[in-house]
Amino acid sequence: MKSLTPTLFTVALIVLSFHSYSQPASSKTLDLNGSSQYVNCGTVNLSGSQVTLQGWINVQAFKPPTAPSPTANITSFIGIEQPSVGQCQIRIGDGNIPNDRVQFVLYSGSAPYKVHSATALTTNKWYHLAATYDGSTMKIYINGILDTTRVVSIPIVANSIFELGRSYDNTRILNGDLDEISAFNTALSESTIREWMCKRITPNHPNYAQLAGYWPLDEGSGNTTADASGNGNNGTLFASPTWKNSGAPIGDKSKYVYSNSFDFGIGSPSGDSIHFTSTSGNIDGAHIYRIDSIPYVTAQPTGVIEFDSTTQWGIFDIGSASYDARYYYNGNPMATGNDCNLSFSERNNAGSASWSGLNPDTVNFANQFIGFSSSGRKEVGLSITNNGSLAPNFTATQPTCNGGQDGSISVSISGGVAPFTYLWSTGGSSNQITGLDSGIYFVTVSDNFGCTAVDSIVLDDPNPINVVPIVTPATCLISNDASATLFFPGGGSGNYSFLWDDPANSTTISASNLTPGVYHVTITNQQGCQQIETVTVGSAGPDPMPELGESGFYCSNTTITLDPGNAGGPYTAYSWSNGSSSPTLEFNGSGTTSVTVTNALGCVGSDTITLTSVTPDFVQLGPANQVGVTSLTLNAGSGYVSYYWNNTQTTQSITVTNAGLYWVEVEDDNGCISRDSVNVTFAPSGVSEIESGLVKVFPNPTSDILNISIDKSISVSGIELKTLDGRLIGTYTQNVSVLDLSKFENGIYLLDVKLTNGNNEIYRIAKN
Structure with missing residues (x-):
């Protein structure tokens, strides 16, 4: 296939010049x-x-x-x-x-x-x-x-x-x-x-x-x-x-010769003329004629930019004549300044449905003529084309194989004035280029007169080897009973050789005893072209696909039940790495566990999980029993991701005013959940001295000094002084016997004596 590319013109336009005749002579x-x-x-x-x-x-x-x-x-x-x-x-x-x-x-x-x-x-x-x-x-x-x-x-x-x-x-x-x-x-x-x-x-x-x-x-x-x-x-x-x-050879002017050869011409009032010389054939005579009017069919072939519609020239040979024709274009105004782009449009006769391009095979710009060789009936008109008289003629060798790079193109030139120079789209500068793959290639040809023509040719990629793999799947993923064979829709499988990459390196059209996986077969045809075909072998299944979940951490205060699921099942047998054969496994500790399952087809599948046990950051609210006076603040401690109290609060600490059981649930950075609870009671309010049989505080009220007497039968872990709202303002050792309250403002305070047995003695202290 060839295509023309404009060089001197960018718009392919048919320009028709109308003569003064009112009736076309071609009739x-x-x-x-x-x-x-x-x-x-x-x-x-x-x-x-x-x-x-x-x-x-x-x-x-x-x-x-x-x-x-x-x-x-x-x-x-x-x-x-x-x-x-x-x-x-x-x-x-x-x-x-x-x-x-x-x-x-x-x-x-x-x-x-x-x-x-x-x-x-x-x-x-x-x-x-x-x-x-x-x-x-x-x-x-x-x-x-x-x-x-x-x-x-x-x-x-x-x-x-x-x-x-x-x-x-x-x-x-x-x-x-x-x-x-x-x-x-x-x-x-x-x-x-x-x-x-x-x-x-x-x-x-x-x-x-x-x-x-x-x-x-x-x-x-x-x-x-x-x-x-x-x-x-x-x-x-x-x-x-x-x-x-009409297809009859009728013009406005004609000339004839009746002989076994002819050499004659006919001119026009403008000065241009055409001359025909017989070269061979069984000739009885010939008529040449000139048509001085617009043809009924004016549409021109691709590449024609302008056409002289005022004059067409015809030859009617009697017998069968081959001849050379020379058109002398001096006097035709359309030819002025367009020597390089002069060409012909041709048709068999005026009854033809269309015009065709006719490249001159002879040019003589010095004597102002272009010519062509032909035979039989013909009508021609002068045209201006992209390439003019330069006609590149291609000889191409297509690439041998699909994707190959051994194609070549050579070009010969008819018309123009030798010698010629060449410039290919590949950069080549001779009349031949080699080592080509498929694609379109352009050549620019210049002759000794300075005329230039651009033409192109397409190298076609040979069709790839048309093959369809036909696979018989394996029973299971671990089975080796699969097979694959190659089907050639176009036939001709006997014209190929094969090499598989299966374990046997098979060299036939089929490969057997295959396990599921991806295989490749190299197919070579008679031309030595190779194509690698990918063959994917699967299993008929269903194959078991146990899923134990993702490896990771779990909290030591929880129990993990490993369940492989039932994908590709139902499963008929289980084999855990610890020797268990039960459908599920209770897991504790840290380590890797695997399971292998078998379904009713005898197909097996495995999965493995690695779990690491982490100890939660347990929350501690303090003593299990805590006493407040009018309110009590419970603090779960900082560093947790989330908090949730049984009173629906989600803060680190809460202040309660009612007695009862309070608990908090927290989540640490590992996602572990822990809970702690306390029982809160409230002591009655008063400013009188409170004495038990074991701890005494006096005087109460006091202005600055408070004495503490602790019975030797009990053990004290510490003493705290708090405000009525539970805010800690002083901490003392268990052996303290005198507290100096002079630095505190007058008011009501709580003295919390913490016993080693987990109980608390709380006293209401008044400072005057």
Whole structure:
């Protein structure tokens, strides 16, 4: 695949220059269906001693050899056929001749006189047919060449309905196209036929005065066609024949050569011209012609930036000719300053549906011509393209393997002026680049004249080896009864070699005795290309998947129950690392524990967990029994993540005023939970001296000195002095006997004597 890249222009735009002609010379044509469509031109008088009938025909299908008459293999072309009234016509085929031979028929008033061609026509090809009678000889011309004659001296009786594509009845209607039909009341000479067969009839025709009827068929639409002779023999179209662009080689000016070679040209009023020289072939002659009007089809191929729509040049070869053509562009204003970008657009004829690009293979900027070599019918017009006459022609070797880098491209140049320089998108500067992978590659070619062309070619990546692994899974994850084989949807598995990375290093299309896992097989084709295919082997299962949870810490004051779950189960057997076979395990201490389970299929699975026991940071609220007077503050201590008291408070400490059981639950940094509780009671309030049998305080009230007497039968751990709201303001040893209260303000205080047996003696002290 090639693509063009603009170098001098950024917009591909077709610029059409319109000439002053109002009717395109390439004209229209009528396409008849062979059964009901034709043209009736009314009565035309061709009686007399001389006549000429001529026109262009393209037969799409000849009439089959059907008997009996009147079908008689006949395809009608033009003329008059009214039995016993008049006859002057050209038709193809007859009852006693092949259905592809041209026949000329005249009626003398008593009998028809016929002559037919030696040359056979072929379908889907345009021919110019002419038949003349000069009073002594009937002649048939095919493409301007005299084909056959018949000497006869008769009067012509033909003053009746003149029809195009029909005679006698509808069974003989033409299946094909016709164009440029004319009839003369004289016998045209061979040179006149040749001179005018590739151009339209004008008053300059030497026999214009003898023109009985002329139907150019240029309307392109409608149900009538004009008689351009001025005789008023306008044609009526029956059954709506199809109007379409004509493929007949008709121009505004033409030249001809009838020889086994040709070397001639034709110019234009602007000064540009084209010259054709035959090089080989079975040649009988050729016509060249110039069309000075806008073509019906103007759309141009990709890469054409401007097209000279005012002039097209054509060649109609008679026989089969190969030739060289040179177009001298001096005088064409479109060519000025565009030498490097001059090229051609081509078509077979004006009936073609589109134009194609035609790169010149010869350039001579000094003499201002570009040329091409070709053969057969052709019409060309000057165009301006991105690359002009420079035509890179690629020869490519695609990469051998998918993803390979052994592709190569070489380029040769037609057109342009040697020597050439090259610059590839890879940086290469010769006419060949190698070591290529797939992708698009551009080359910029410059010739000795300084003209530049850019073209590209795509190297295609060969298809990868198309393989589909087919896996038979293992029974369990630990089983080695799996297998894998390779399937090639496109066939051809026998054309590959294999190497697996399984334990056996298998070299066949299949590998067996596989355990679940990922395997790779290297596939090599006949070209030595390798592809590594990944094959994943699983288990049919279900395989047990015990889950003991995540390893980590647990609190020593909790119990851990390890449960492997039931994924891939149900499980039929359990084996713990401590020897237990129960479904669950009560765990304590620190360490690693594992379990192996077995399901009903005999498949096993294991899991392991490592747990570390941590001791909680236990909370302590103090003595289990605590006495307050009007309130008591309980403090759980700092450093915990969270606190929760049974009175719903969440602070580190709480102050209570009611007796009862109070507890707090705390969480430490390890997430461990601990709880402590106290029983709170409140002593009655008063300022009188409180004495028990074991501890005495006096005097009470006191102004500064307070005496303490402790019975020797009890043991005291410490003495605290507090405010009524429980705030500690003094701490004393167990042996103290005198307290100096002079530094404290007057008021009520609580003396808390803490006994070693866990009990407290609380005294209300008044300081005056």
